Amino acid sequence: MPNELGKNQWGEKNYPPKETLKTFLTMYAQRGLSIKEKLVRLERDLGLVIKKSKLNELERDLRIPSVRRPFRTEEELDREVLKAVEADVAQGNGPSTIKSMLKDDLIMVSRRKVREIMHRVAPEGFDKRFPGKRKGLIPRTALLSIGPFREVSGDGHEKLNAQALQMGSIGLSIYAYRDKFSGFLLKIDVLPNIRKSAAMGYVYLDLIYEYKGIPVQLTTDKGSEIGYQQVIQDALRAILAPDIDPEVDPSAVAIKSVHNTIIESLWRWLQKTTGWNLKDLILQGKVRGIFNPNIPSHIPLFYWIFVPLVQEHLDRFRTYFNNRRVRPQDDKILPSKHIPADALEHPDLYIPGTKSCLIDVPSELVDDCRRYLEEDVGPRENYLSWFSEDFDVIAGLVYDDIGSPKVTTQTAWDVFARMAGPVSDLYHDEF
Known part of the structure; x- marks a missing residue:
């Protein structure tokens, strides 16, 4: 007998809107999830229970690319x-x-x-890239963590500082935060100075605001930058999680850089995938004779052009790093053969019973901390601005005058060369 209603024993499916479904399937594709993993995530994220054949049909209809079906020639x-x-x-x-x-x-x-x-x-x-002989390795021990945000590590990277570049006072410092359980790179920013405690206090508050919470423990190096980060972490945890004994589970820990392995291991990845290319790009200005640190306007103009470009590359590195599949490690206690972004969102799928340890922080409390910090050390722009507001106006006018060309790794120094003369004239007149 024909099934006129088109229904079967499995019941009706309540599919989410196409755009919602496409967003999640695209995210799964970017993370490189297997078919089985996609089916589990669809049920977890959207409450949608389907089979492999239906998933294949949906991905084809929504043009979700794969290696076998890339939707490109x-x-x-x-x-x-x-x-x-x-x-x-x-x-x-x-x-x-x-x-x-x-x-x-x-x-x-x-x-x-x-x-x-x-x-x-x-x-x-x-x-x-062939592996060479490595000397002086630090003895390794297994990392432990009971879930995402149980411990977050922070550290700075100065392979693009003034000493490394040898371009006068020009320097680009990088600071990052990484979750220990999942290996997820929470934040990575290019900053004017990562050695000032006040600057890093503002940056840590940005991290808290973005994730709406703090970890149980913040781990950093024993550097000058830890002061306000530790003060903020200690104060917020004492207020929002008073039941956690600081004698048993410290709020903030400072250790030697070589032992802060969860974040130190990140820098090798950054250097290999992005850092060397960025350094080569920046040094072209010196090699080609375009940049002169003795011309006052060249320094803020360099920052005006290159800081957004470097941050764009760091953002792309972060996306790659969080969506890559980690190699399997049989002796690892924490997840392995996982995708960091997925492990942060679904920790129990890797270690049953695991859940996020994030301590929620209301946005109003973050605002209070920012006001406290500003009263204590001065406004944010004193520590995190690359150039003055007046220079920003001058550079913006000149950039518009030359047609607002797109700044890429291929064009950055050409744009600099075209802007340098007019900016120097206006800068000299203004200052």
């Missing part, structure tokens, strides 16, 4: 891989890294194709 894929390989000037990224970084832009390509193209256009890179 072979020529387009080859071109995107070639662009990514050519952009890696330092040749620090292997096929898996290039493949993962392309995945973040929904460019799905096989590792085999990436490897073939790399062997064709940049074969010397494989020799450069």
